[in-house]
Amino acid sequence: MMKGDLLISSMIERAERFFPKKEVVSRTMNGIQRFSYKQIGQRTRKLASRLDEFGISREDKIGTLAWNHHRHLELYFAVPSIGAVVHTINIRLAPEHIVYIINHAEDELIFVDEDVFPLIEATHQNLRTVKAFIVMTDNELPETAVPNVYSYEEWIASGDPDYQFPKDIDEEAPAGMCFTSATTGNPKGVLYTHRSTVLHSMSLAMADTVGASETDVSMPVVPMFHVNAWGMPYVGTWLGSTIVMPGPRFTPKLLAELIEQERVTMTAGVPTIWLGLLKELEENNYDVSSLRAVVCGGSAAPLGMIKTFEKKYNVPFLHAYGMTETSPLATVSRLKSYQRDLPEDELYEERAKQGILVPGLDMKVVGASGEVAWDEEEMGELLLSGPWIADDYYKDDRGEEAFIDGWLHTGDVCTVDEEGVIKIVDRTKDLIKSGGEWISSVDLENAIMAHESVFEASVVSIPDPEWQERPIACVVVHDGKTMTKEELFDFLRPQFAKWWLPDDVLFMEEIPKTSVGKFLKRALRDEVQKHYQV
Amino acid sequence: MMKGDLLISSMIERAERFFPKKEVVSRTMNGIQRFSYKQIGQRTRKLASRLDEFGISREDKIGTLAWNHHRHLELYFAVPSIGAVVHTINIRLAPEHIVYIINHAEDELIFVDEDVFPLIEATHQNLRTVKAFIVMTDNELPETAVPNVYSYEEWIASGDPDYQFPKDIDEEAPAGMCFTSATTGNPKGVLYTHRSTVLHSMSLAMADTVGASETDVSMPVVPMFHVNAWGMPYVGTWLGSTIVMPGPRFTPKLLAELIEQERVTMTAGVPTIWLGLLKELEENNYDVSSLRAVVCGGSAAPLGMIKTFEKKYNVPFLHAYGMTETSPLATVSRLKSYQRDLPEDELYEERAKQGILVPGLDMKVVGASGEVAWDEEEMGELLLSGPWIADDYYKDDRGEEAFIDGWLHTGDVCTVDEEGVIKIVDRTKDLIKSGGEWISSVDLENAIMAHESVFEASVVSIPDPEWQERPIACVVVHDGKTMTKEELFDFLRPQFAKWWLPDDVLFMEEIPKTSVGKFLKRALRDEVQKHYQV
Ligand SMILES: Nc1ncnc2c1ncn2[C@@H]1O[C@H](COP(=O)(O)OP(=O)(O)OP(=O)(O)O)[C@@H](O)[C@H]1O
Ligand SMILES: Nc1ncnc2c1ncn2[C@@H]1O[C@H](COP(=O)(O)OP(=O)(O)OP(=O)(O)O)[C@@H](O)[C@H]1O
Ligand SMILES: [Mg+2]
Ligand SMILES: [Mg+2]
Known part of the structure; x- marks a missing residue:
């Protein structure tokens, strides 16, 4: 068999070739804009050619400080496609954390949203490796004393729309970098590879997990600086789904409007987002009948919320579990075929759990005396392994405690029921x-x-x-x-x-x-x- | 990221762990039997341990001459899981072809169905490498002068149901072997790897291709000696689908009965099978309402047949294209979301084509003057590449003409329409x-x-x-x-x-x-x- 390296560039190429007319709907500071994949492809190639010209080499880190929008999507593809690493930085972290992260990653360039630029103004003198700042805006560049500031649109204007992505990249080469959410302490860096990104995308496209599809109008609400928006921009582009990017500082009202207007079929975010949306739905009328799946993860989805969405609004919920370290998809809560006739209460109990291991990964749940029984009682720490699970933190000693003998120790404590469905009981630190x-x-x-x-x-x-x-x-x-x-x-x-x-x-x-x-x-x-x- | 080698053993392990109660429904000479995945897992481990004991080493070839049934499925997993190669032999080939193939592959063992055993009696003296013959039967062994003949059930009886599959197998190691159908000449051997088999299974599970799922009751009618029954036994087991094995010498009537009785949701086979089934449906009454997809490939699916199945029997058809060399899934005919409103005639025209390249592969269509235009007129040969495409034939000079510069030259001539959908016009040799x-x-x-x-x-x-x-x-x-x-x-x-x-x-x-x-x-x-x- 051919090796057929699994490369991120092949994903955008597929969108360009087979779905040139399908669209990315992108909300920016200036309102909603639409770009066909043909345009996104050309802009991505222009960007890639400019990065190449700028002297960005294999494995160089390129930072982003940005919301969910089309330019961020272009960076998702252009940067790894030339062999460099797209490092998405959480814009909501404290400035000193951001400075630490950029220096730690040794970012060569920073692509930054116009409304986040003040952060650069405040910190740029402490950024040791950054050679230029590229501001993503439709407007004039802000007046600034920061040196080497460019406008994204001007910067890519001279790029080559027919730039050819190099194909001599190894699938295990680094492609992306995210830091954990800093819930339990300082954020930890995780490096993704082309292989892990493509395999993770395949796993999202499987009918038994999220079932991502060309027919989806997919809206990642989860930020693109948080575990690659759970991989949705990658799989959505690959399959030619319509992608709706909610842009900066969205509100529940805005999300509800986007769902109604764009006929969103699939969306993903943390429970607090959905609690906010629920409140909006209770207060105002929206047509949300296009939704086939609201993917919810990042923390436990409250059972009551799932029930309200499904029973009151007829919106199917999909509870999933994962971590920055797991790309993130690790488990999905879907009933097995023979569980469909459970009494309603049990059915919701089961569906509110974190679910079953996705195909392609391996798991163990280890308690005080070895692997726990699948009895829904015994608790243990969840351990994971597989081709989209990290094997270390980026230049960080804490990797030694988390990655042991080929297993990621998640720090999450769970039980397992007799169907193999896990229920996260707590973080080790919160028990x-x-x-x-x-x-x-x-x-x-x-x-x-x-x-x-x-x-x-x-x-x-x-x-x-x-x-x-x-x-x-x-x-x-x-x-x-x-x-x-x-x-x-x-x-x-x-x-x-x-x-x-x-x-x-x-x-x-x-x-x-x-x-x-x-x-x-x-x-x-x-x-x-x-x-x-x- | 962890490498996480993609191994076939992980697929059966998943079925055992998460779907122990789900079943394989297997029709043999003695009627229909049911095995849970727990049982299939134990029997597979017994078989693997006996192969190991017998001295089967990494990359040794194990031949099968068998219909679609549970024992054949056990071989699909046991053999590659110990690092050997399961070589499925087409029982319908001429005896001299079968002898040639077994000698060419240097099979160490042959697993043979009782009704195919006469073929062994007739040819065993010419088989140069085979050390034993294991007859798959529920009955007494046939009386025979052939030496080293064992009964499958007796042979595995002493095996270890807790045998642990080795995990130090490289994902690019060979796992399976099939020969082409000999439509255009002598059959050519193709070696599959663990990697190609797992990736191909992932591709079958994607919502936009076949969407294989745990919820399926999946009946591979296409023989397990023909391109691994198009990968359906692998993906079905992995996902915990119910698998219905139609067994030896089935008739259209038997298929219709199985569909009705077992509530089959997905089935796969060549057009002649479906023409036969259609005739049966026209003559007798069956409830085939469980079917969500009849996958049809191997030769062009006639438009009229697709239409009759869908409009008269409400059975959704899925036309797909592939080859032994492509594992086989290469294209699937699914409409894009914006094509759904086409007038009915155009819609069927489009759906009767071979479809769109599946995610993960790459294609080119090359005519006399380079790549053809996507105008549905210009014809060219279809070239394919990707991680489940062969890169050579097994010890066969004909590889030189078929595999050039990283591309498989399919020998199929097609046009491409503006949506990127291919239509096979003919084989080069039949134009x-x-x-x-x-x-x-x-x-x-x-x-x-x-x-x-x-x-x-x-x-x-x-x-x-x-x-x-x-x-x-x-x-x-x-x-x-x-x-x-x-x-x-x-x-x-x-x-x-x-x-x-x-x-x-x-x-x-x-x-x-x-x-x-x-x-x-x-x-x-x-x-x-x-x-x-x-
Ligand atoms: N569906 C879920 N139910 C319960 N908890 C979840 C779920 N999904 C994710 N989590 C929690 O989120 C964690 C992963 O989150 P993430 O990688 O964003 O960083 P974090 O763990 O919150 O931050 P840090 O590791 O820096 O402390 C998991 O380990 C788990 O504790
Ligand atoms: N959906 C389809 N429509 C038209 N032709 C198809 C379709 N699916 C498969 N084929 C034909 O079948 C071929 C692959 O078949 P297979 O690998 O079973 O061996 P073969 O090509 O028939 O035999 P050999 O290569 O030994 O001559 C393709 O190359 C193509 O010609
Ligand atoms: Mg964490
Ligand atoms: Mg052929």
């Missing part, structure tokens, strides 16, 4: 140890969020002299609703053993979140512990 | 050259088969002193129908230029076919030329 037993903060959160007055909830521990740790519930009540502690306890009591019940409930305006919208338990724990002065 | 212009025998056949009185038809050339070659139509009329030459000419005249019309029509009882049911034009041409004494 609450009370009287020698574990309490799952995720289970408590899910139960609390199922209460109709609750908008969102998070459970963290405080140290306890007698029990070691005890759970505290932090609750945000829906606008216009009220709730007392007793009401909540009455609601929870029938569902949990007594010792699982939180010691207290703190009503809050907002739960602190990470840059990608996950509950930031580090910060919440600090807040709560300060409150109780423990 | 009819008349007065310096090409006539497509496939187009004429399709048109003739669309006549309601015609069961099947094939068009071949005879030499012509004036025009070089001229077409002759060979027609088989439906039982109970009649037809005259003039009727046929009246039917064809409005559809073709005058010089395309056949010079004559020969009515026949049957068109000669290859061992896998394709029109055997070599033989037909001889017959026709003898008839005209040219």
Whole structure:
């Protein structure tokens, strides 16, 4: 058989050849623009030729600080297609983190959105390796004292629309780089390869996972600086799907409008996004009947939310689990054919789990005494391996603890039911140890969020002299609703053993979140512990 | 990223772990049997351990002479999982071809069905490398003078059901071997690798190709000795689909019954199989409403047949194209989303074409003056490349003409329309050259088969002193129908230029076919030329 190196350039080439008329719908600061794949292809080739001319070599890192839009998509393809590495940087990180990350990656160039440019103005003097900044805008360049600043459109204007991508790239060469979300500590860098990106795209296109298809109008809400927007821009382009890019600073209203106007069939994001959308749907009328799948991951999807979307709005939900380290698709929650007749409640219980390992990967769940039983009770850490799983962090000692004997130790604790479906109980770092037993903060959160007055909830521990740790519930009540502690306890009591019940409930305006919208338990724990002065 | 070698053993392991209760429904000489994937897994491990004990080493060839059934499936996984090569031999070839193939491949062992065993009795003295014959039967071993004959069930009985598959196999190691169908000459051997098999399985599972899924009840009618039954046993097992194996010497009636009783959702085979099934459906009543896709390839699917299946029986057809050399999936005929509103006639015209290149492969269509225009007119030879395309024939000089500069020259001539959809016009060897212009025998056949009185038809050339070659139509009329030459000419005249019309029509009882049911034009041409004494 031919080796047939799996290269990212072949994905954009397929879109250009077979789907030149299909479109990328891109929202920028200046409104919605449409580009055919023919145009995207030409612009990508122009960009690639300019990078080449600029002297970018194999494995050089190219940074991006950008929202989801067509120019970011062009970078996704142009950079790896010439053998360099597209390094997507989380624009919401603290400036000192961003400086650290850019220096650590040794980025040669930074492509930056106009509204993010002030960040460059504030930090550029600390960026040790960056040779130029290319501002992605439809407007005039901002006046600035920063040297070597170019406009993207002007920069690529002289590029070659017929530039030929080199084909002598090894499939295991690095192609992309993302940092983890910094939920548990400093972000860690992960390098993707051409091989891992193409295989991950194939896995997203499988009917039993996400089933990405040419027929999709696919809207990645998850940021392109967060695990490559879960790979959706890659697979969507490859298959010739229509891609809708929601652009900068979108609101739930804007997402609902895009779904209605563009007839979006598939979209992906974290639960906080969907909670926001749900609120919008409850307040205003939209036609969301085009949706065939709302992919939800990044943190546990609350069962109540899944149910409301499906039963009230007839919008099919797809709960998935993954990490920056896993490209990210690792598990997808889909019922097996013989589970379809489960009673509705069990059916939703099952579907709210993180799901079954996707084809192509391997897993182990390891507890104190080896691999756990598939009994939905025994807990253990999830270990993963396979061709789209990282084998190290980028120049970072922490890799030694996470990658051992060919297995990624996810730091996520789960149970497995007899169907092989995993349920994430907690992160190792968030599990609450009370009287020698574990309490799952995720289970408590899910139960609390199922209460109709609750908008969102998070459970963290405080140290306890007698029990070691005890759970505290932090609750945000829906606008216009009220709730007392007793009401909540009455609601929870029938569902949990007594010792699982939180010691207290703190009503809050907002739960602190990470840059990608996950509950930031580090910060919440600090807040709560300060409150109780423990 | 981890390399994560793509190994066939991981596919059966997935079925065992996640789908132990799902079943393989296997029809043998003794009737229908059901095996769970748990059982199939254990039996496969037993078989693997016995092969290992027997001294089978990496890259050794193991021959099979068998129909589609569970034991053949066990061989599909056990043999490559220990690093050896499963060599599926076409039981319908002439005995001297089979002897040649077994000696050429240097098979160490032959696994043979009981009803095929007479072939071994007749030829065993000429088999130079075979150390033992293992007869796959539920019954007593036949009395025989052949030495070293074992019963499959007895042979694996002492095997280890917990045998661990070695994981130090390189993904590019050989895993399987098939010979081409010998339509145009002697069969040519193709070696598949673990990598090509797993990637090909992924491609079959993509929503935009065949969309193989756990939810499928999948019935490969195409023989397991013909291009690995188009990869369906591999992908079906991997995903935990229910697999229905139609077993030995099935009839259209039996297929229709299996579809009805087992609620088959997806099945695959050559057009002659589906023509036979159609006849059965017209004569007797069956419930075939479970079918979501009848995959049809191997030769051109007649438009009329596709239409009848879809419009009369509501059975969706999926026309695909491939070769032994391409694993085989190369193109699939699916409409693009924006083509769905085509007028019905155009829609069927489009769908009856061979389709669009599957994601992961590359193609070129090369005519006399370089790559052809995508205008549906210019003809050229189809060239293919990619990770599941062969790069040579097994110890065969003919590889030099077929594999050039990284491209497989398919020997198939096609046009490409502006959507990039290919239409196979003919094999290079079957094209009819008349007065310096090409006539497509496939187009004429399709048109003739669309006549309601015609069961099947094939068009071949005879030499012509004036025009070089001229077409002759060979027609088989439906039982109970009649037809005259003039009727046929009246039917064809409005559809073709005058010089395309056949010079004559020969009515026949049957068109000669290859061992896998394709029109055997070599033989037909001889017959026709003898008839005209040219
Ligand atoms: N469906 C899900 N249900 C529950 N948790 C999930 C789900 N999907 C992802 N997660 C959590 O998100 C983690 C992966 O997130 P990501 O790679 O974005 O960085 P992070 O782990 O949040 O940040 P860091 O590793 O820097 O602390 C997983 O390890 C898991 O804890
Ligand atoms: N959908 C299809 N439409 C038309 N022709 C097809 C289709 N699918 C396959 N074919 C034909 O079948 C060929 C591949 O068949 P296969 O590999 O079984 O051996 P063969 O070409 O028939 O035999 P040999 O190569 O030994 O002469 C293709 O090259 C093509 O000619
Ligand atoms: Mg993490
Ligand atoms: Mg051939």
